[in-house]
Amino acid sequence: xxxxxxxxxxxxxxxxxxxxxxxxxxxxxxxxxxxxxxxxxxxxxxxxxxxxxxxxxxxxxxxxxxxxxxxxxxxxxxxxxxxxxxxxxxxxxxxxxxxxxxxxxxxxxxxxxxxxxxxxxxxxxxxxxxxxxxxxxxxxxxxxxxxxxxxxxxxxxxxxxxxxxxxxxxxxxxxxxxxxxxxxxxxxxxxxxxxxxxxxxxxxxxxxxxxxxxxxxxxxxxxxxxxxxxxxxxxxxxxxxxxxxxxxxxxxxxxxxxxxxxxxxxxxxxxxxxxxxxxxxxxxxxxxxxxxxxxxxxxxxxxxxxxxxxxxxxxxxxxxxxxxxxxxxxxxxxxxxxxxxxxxxxxxxxxxxxxxxxxxxxxxxxxxxxxxxxxxxxxxxxxxxxxxxxxxxxxxxxxxxxxxxxxxxxxxxxxxxxxxxxxxxxxxxx
Amino acid sequence: xxxxxxxxxxxxxxxxxxxxxxxxxxxxxxxxxxxxxxxxxxxxxxxxxxxxxxxxxxxxxxxxxxxxxxxxxxxxxxxxxxxxxxxxxxxxxxxxxxxxxxxxxxxxxxxxxxxxxxxxxxxxxxxxxxxxxxxxxxxxxxxxxxxxxxxxxxxxxxxxxxxxxxxxxxxxxxxxxxxxxxxxxxxxxxxxxxxxxxxxxxxxxxxxxxxxxxxxxxxxxxxxxxxxxxxxxxxxxxxxxxxxxxxxxxxxxxxxxxxxxxxxxxxxxxxxxxxxxxxxxxxxxxxxxxxxxxxxxxxxxxxxxxxxxxxxxxxxxxxxxxxxxxxxxxxxxxxxxxxxxxxxxxxxxxxxxxxxxxxxxxxxxxxxxxxxxxxxxxxxxxxxxxxxxxxxxxxxxxxxxxxxxxxxxxxxxxxxxxxxxxxxxxxxxxxxxxxxxxxxxxxxxxxxxxxxxxxxxxxxxxxxxxxxxxxxxxxxxxxxxxxxxxxxxxxxxxxxxxxxxxxxxxxxxxxxxxxxxxxx
Numbered sequence: 004x005x006x007x008x009x010x011x012x013x014x015x016x017x018x019x020x021x022x023x024x025x026x027x028x029x030x031x032x033x034x035x036x037x038x039x040x041x042x043x044x045x046x047x048x049x050x051x052x053x054x055x056x057x058x059x060x061x062x063x064x065x066x067x068x069x070x071x072x073x074x075x076x077x078x079x080x081x082x083x084x085x086x087x088x089x090x091x092x093x094x095x096x097x098x099x100x101x102x103x104x105x106x107x108x109x110x111x112x113x114x115x116x117x118x119x120x121x122x123x124x125x126x127x128x129x130x131x132x133x134x135x136x137x138x139x140x141x142x143x144x145x146x147x148x149x150x151x152x153x154x155x156x157x158x159x160x161x162x163x164x165x166x167x168x169x170x171x172x173x174x175x176x177x178x179x180x181x182x183x184x185x186x187x188x189x190x191x192x193x194x195x196x197x198x199x200x201x202x203x204x205x206x207x208x209x210x211x212x213x214x215x216x217x218x219x220x221x222x223x224x225x226x227x228x229x230x231x232x233x234x235x236x237x238x239x240x241x242x243x244x245x246x247x248x249x250x251x252x253x254x255x256x257x258x259x260x261x262x263x264x265x266x267x268x269x270x271x272x273x274x275x276x277x278x279x280x281x282x283x284x285x286x287x288x289x290x291x292x293x294x295x296x297x298x299x300x301x302x303x304x305x306x307x308x309x310x311x312x313x314x315x316x317x318x319x320x321x322x323x324x325x326x327x328x329x330x331x332x333x334x335x336x337x338x339x340x341x342x343x344x345x346x347x348x349x350x351x352x353x354x355x356x357x358x359x360x361x362x363x364x365x366x367x368x369x370x371x372x373x374x375x376x377x378x379x380x381x382x383x384x385x386x387x388x389x390x391x392x393x394x395x396x397x398x399x400x401x402x403x404x405x406x407x408x409x410x411x412x413x414x415x416x417x418x419x420x421x422x423x424x425x426x427x428x429x430x431x432x433x
Numbered sequence: 434x435x436x437x438x439x440x441x442x443x444x445x446x447x448x449x450x451x452x453x454x455x456x457x458x459x460x461x462x463x464x465x466x467x468x469x470x471x472x473x474x475x476x477x478x479x480x481x482x483x484x485x486x487x488x489x490x491x492x493x494x495x496x497x498x499x500x501x502x503x504x505x506x507x508x509x510x511x512x513x514x515x516x517x518x519x520x521x522x523x524x525x526x527x528x529x530x531x532x533x534x535x536x537x538x539x540x541x542x543x544x545x546x547x548x549x550x551x552x553x554x555x556x557x558x559x560x561x562x563x564x565x566x567x568x569x570x571x572x573x574x575x576x577x578x579x580x581x582x583x584x585x586x587x588x589x590x591x592x593x594x595x596x597x598x599x600x601x602x603x604x605x606x607x608x609x610x611x612x613x614x615x616x617x618x619x620x621x622x623x624x625x626x627x628x629x630x631x632x633x634x635x636x637x638x639x640x641x642x643x644x645x646x647x648x649x650x651x652x653x654x655x656x657x658x659x660x661x662x663x664x665x666x667x668x669x670x671x672x673x674x675x676x677x678x679x680x681x682x683x684x685x686x687x688x689x690x691x692x693x694x695x696x697x698x699x700x701x702x703x704x705x706x707x708x709x710x711x712x713x714x715x716x717x718x719x720x721x722x723x724x725x726x727x728x729x730x731x732x733x734x735x736x737x738x739x740x741x742x743x744x745x746x747x748x749x750x751x752x753x754x755x756x757x758x759x760x761x762x763x764x765x766x767x768x769x770x771x772x773x774x775x776x777x778x779x780x781x782x783x784x785x786x787x788x789x790x791x792x793x794x795x796x797x798x799x800x801x802x803x804x805x806x807x808x809x810x811x812x813x814x815x816x817x818x819x820x821x822x823x824x825x826x827x828x829x830x831x832x833x834x835x836x837x838x839x840x841x842x843x844x845x846x847x848x849x850x851x852x853x854x855x856x857x858x859x860x861x862x863x864x865x866x867x868x869x870x871x872x873x874x875x876x877x878x879x880x881x882x883x884x885x886x887x888x889x890x891x892x893x894x895x896x897x898x899x900x901x902x903x904x905x906x907x908x909x910x911x912x913x914x915x916x917x918x919x920x921x922x923x924x925x926x927x928x929x930x931x932x933x934x935x936x937x938x939x940x941x942x943x944x945x946x947x948x949x950x951x952x953x
Contacts, residue, residue: 029492030470030509034468034471058557061440066474081435087434092434122528384477389477
């Protein structure tokens with residue numbers, strides 16, 4: 004096991020600075036960005052997501068959500084039909100009508116996202132103009148924004164990125180005399196938010212705000228005094244939009260595992276000039292607990308080979324966690340998109356010979372995977388059961404997006420997600 | 434543009450996938466953008482199939498749109514052929530690819546692959562999943578069996594005297610509601626009658642099997658939604674008659690046996706004389722008295738809705754108060770059935786409309802899809818699932834057909850399980866103040882934790898129409914003594930009764946006058 008870094012001063016100098024990346028184009032076995040609605044609509048509690056698309060879009064979201072788990076969802080689809088396409092109906096008037104009906108049914112909604120899809124983008128339906136027009140009708144009670152969740156523009160978690168990026172321009176400007184504030188960007192489970200709030204408080208860092216907020220009426224202010232930490236690795240657009248508003252990005256590894264969490268917190272501590280001794284003492288208990296929680300799973304995971312199919316862009320940070328803190332061997336780290344700048348500090352912690360792949364040609368990747376015969380495969384729902392049937396152990400990747408896995412206290416849970424498929428194979432005797 | 438919270442059916446290319454995935458040695462090349470591969474999980478997760486659907490997606494992205502998406506399709510089709518070596522291929526477009534008009538059929542033809550390639554035109558902005566499945570199956574059957582069709586005007590060949598009657602079973606597909614078990618049950622039933630099964634399709638068939646369909650004497654159509662179009666074509670081209678009865682329920686199964694025996698020129702009497710299902714006795718058993726006249730609302734695909742309505746009405750003694758379907762293609766059949774029960778048919782794929790109808794009708798039970806299960810849960814009405822769209826729970830590990838005599842047994846259990854048992858329901862009606870035995874407590878055999886009775890008196894339930902009549906305090910509290918599942922109807926009936934008679938205030942007397950007037 005490598006010596007884990009507790010602060011950026013402990014970081015190794017080498018690592019994977021020049022990553023070897025296999026770029027693939029072909030069939031991609033991934034979700035489109037619309038899928039993000041499944042968790043975003045729970046996060047922002049007075050927001051509604053209206054996809055402007057086809058029956059396929061509606062079917063995707065309800066299928067990806069585990070088929071109809073929410074009795075009254077805060078999402079819906081305005082399904083384009085042939086009358087719209089043939090020009091028999093004015094699509095903008097139709098959209099206004101649908102939005103009117105929706106808001107009448109849900110008077111509690113304060114923020115409406117019009118979400119672009121493959122069909123709406125191919126026919127060049129301008130949703131930003133539609134949002135402007137609808138704002139004119141429904142303001143000030145309801146604010147209407149738009150973003151793209153289409154498969155031709157976004158892959159899976161990028162839908163959260165484009166959604167949050169659409170919020171950035173409407174965030175209030177911080178006052179002229181604002182003190183430095185910290186913005187944590189990316190959807191986090193409530194329990195994780197609360198843990199981070201306590202830690203930042205003990206470190207003397209604050210005020211701390213979150214994007215997305217729980218309610219659209221609590222949008223955090225932003226400006227040159229704002230420093231932001233990305234809690235998720237897939238927020239490239241949002242990061243850029245925040246920088247355009249003057250906010251400063253605190254680049255750090257992502258808060259997975261004891262080491263990732265410590266380094267992530269340390270990036271904020273450095274920006275606030277927190278005393279190093281205080282930082283070590285505040286984070287000591289969490290690091291120690293995370294280490295203890297990991298101990299149980301390390302025995303099962305150490306020296307096992309793991310293969311990542313591209314899915315959520317969480318692959319690189321998770322590979323770093325599994326390699327450094329659980330002793331796993333990385334066969335291939337597939338990711339939809341490798342954002343070198345946001346991942347720079349992650350790449351530095353990975354073995355220099357790590358094999359990355361970006362994009363996908365799923366049949367060829369399956370060939371490589373079968374040839375390597377790894378102990379554990381991280382992949383999407385379309386591949387998991389067929390690979391299990393072939394005799395491989397799999398971890399379905401979508402669970403990593405739906406489970407609290409950030410922070411010290413969840414490090415053990417995160418390792419457990421990978422250990423369980425292996426344990427299951429050992430236990431089941433039929 | 435239609436506002437859709439939930440959709441009963443996927444797009445038509447998902448229907449094509451249901452046919453392709455059911456079959457062996459067939460491959461589907463689908464021109465589709467990134468993300469449409471979500472459909473794979475319907476099969477691998479909901480149905481728990483151990484193999485990937487045999488589908489290659491071209492996965493175009495925005496940057497490809499300015500370039501050559503047609504070349505992308507040709508490469509994908511060529512690679513798929515080389516890798517999977519199927520006996521036949523189907524090619525088509527998903528909703529987005531339809532808009533870019535690349536003509537997958539023409540592109541595939543240009544590749545001159547040495548296998549049959551069947552192009553599909555599935556208009557995604559007009560049609561839906563079941564239609565897509567039917568159209569795909571029809572085009573496959575036509576392309577593969579067509580060359581064997583006898584010349585027009587030729588006489589059908591008579592069955593050799595030494596061969597048992599032979600039929601095909603048409604319709605079962607991947608992601609079908611209990612299709613796997615129905616096929617087993619019906620195959621067994623046919624064998625007992627003396628009929629052999631030639632080809633089952635699409636489920637488990639190879640393209641070469643479709644080419645042999647014409648050799649059978651007749652077709653058994655289990656799911657008209659999927660096989661209706663193909664069966665009609667076979668009837669025209671091969672003079673193969675087809676069954677019309679869907680064997681769901683005891684009565685329909687007996688009719689089905691008689692129909693098949695007619696087509697096969699066999700005597701159905703020996704099989705009909707056996708008592709093959711427990712349903713008739715269970716329905717006549719005295720404890721089932723509590724089922725009599727229960728008001729049920731039925732919604733699903735046309736086949737299951739119509740069949741289950743007959744079971745509910747004739748075999749359990751329920752009262753059908755609503756009947757509907759999301760299968761617009763089969764609206765006529767559902768309208769005809771609804772006329773039998775003197776109810777207005779509900780033909781819609783709008784979940785909100787179904788919800789409003791159920792709220793209005795206040796049935797005592799809902800027999801529907803997973804969507805109606807949610808509606809019923811919200812309205813506090815028991816519900817059983819009788820139709821697709823499917824959920825992982827609709828693929829039980831145990832043998833659980835809907836068709837044939839065992840299917841009738843399964844239906845009895847399914848339809849009775851969500852209800853409160855007879856005596857329990859009576860006790861609830863008699864002792865309404867009991868703190869752990871009240872409206873919010875579910876049937877005790879379903880083992881839900883007992884919630885404490887709400888302390889505040891409930892607010893008045895919404896009335897169907899703004900009414901000019903008001904309720905006296907006594908009448909209002911008397912109304913609350915009526916079991917919750919009929920209370921809404923009692924309220925509406927009483928208000929209508931009062932309005933018709935120009936009464937401004939409803940008293941306890943009015944309530945009971947109305948009860949006597951409407952009866953039950």
